[in-house]
Amino acid sequence: MKKVILVLFAFIFGALTFAKSIVVDALWFADLVKNTEYTKYADYEGELNYDTIDAPQDEKLDFLNDEIDFTKKNNLYCTPIYLEGIKDKTLAMMQLEGSGRFPCLRIFRYNKKSKKWTVHFSANGAKGECGLVYPVPAPLWPEHTYFLEIERNFDNKRLTAYNLLFLDANKNKWHKIASARAHYVYNLTDEQKEWISAEIIEKMALFDYSFMGIPEGYPQKIEREIGSRKIVAELYRTFVGYMPSNYSIKIKYGKGVYAIKEGQWGFNIVEKGGKKYLVYIGMGGSGEHRVSTIEDFYLNVLNLDSLENVYHGFVKSEITFVREWE
DSSP states (O other), X not given: OHHHHHHHHHHHHHHHHHHHHHHTOHHHHHHHHHTOOOOOGGGTTTTSSTTTXXXXXXXXXXXXXXXXXXXXXXEEEEEEEOOTTOOSOEEEEEEEETTTTEEEEEEEEEETTTTEEEEEEEEEGGGTSOOEEEEEEOTTOTTOEEEEEEEEOTTTOOEEEEEEEEXXXXXXXXXXXXXXXXXXXXXXXXXXXXXXXXHHHHHHHTTOOGGGTOOSSSOSEEEEEETTEEEEEEEEOOOSSSSOOXXXXXXXXXXXXXXXXXXXXXXXXXXXXXXXXXEEEEOOOTTSOOOSSSSSEEEEEEETTTTEEEEXXXXXXXXXXXXXXX
């Protein structure tokens, strides 16, 4: 009997320890989100619509007949959640709005007396009120929902962190429980190391051109004269949510202009064997595997004398995570 009790105790202790580790491990929840197929607004259109929502006109324009198709198209999820202290039925609905694909979260709460839905909480990503969050179940607390935030840098669109959040339903305030912060590692080949380093890549991704003697961050315009060539690079600061900021690069020579295709994340001027080269990183050309963030990219090397490409290759990143707890 003692052995049975000990085995049972060990099992319960192990299960609780595992569950506790899940509670504070943002990466576990990130994997959960990746492998979860969330219900969409189309699944709830019959009960959550213009006629059943008790809210001001401007808060339910998305549910008008002539807008409902766009609402369905831009809907990321619409799914039941459980908030502490609230026994009413609640639905979390996430829309991706505008050309920036900004996240807009609304939590609807059902009033049994009026048989109407009210907006209990809303947050707009365009205003910085909310990131891209997904509801996830709270282990050891089945009647509550956590939220997993996928945090990205707005300018370079890189994944910054996975944050596990708790929403205080009474104060409508976010609280961070844990994070897994992303760090980028580039395993460059020997040939690639001749042109670029991991340190320079990181600086380019942050629009830090101190390696070119420019003290301020995000330089709007960079001009460099290399012999008879003049390099002019202009920064395009993005206002949309899916494309990173990037440089347009032109090389002027005599009456001619050599324009490099847009979508270049960064560049440098490297001297090798007595010659100068323009080294730049970007999305790549048509027909190639294109990554629209400054994570993976194509490395290009242009001979500034002949204006010929001497290297073109793909560089893939590895992301490691450092866990943090609040």
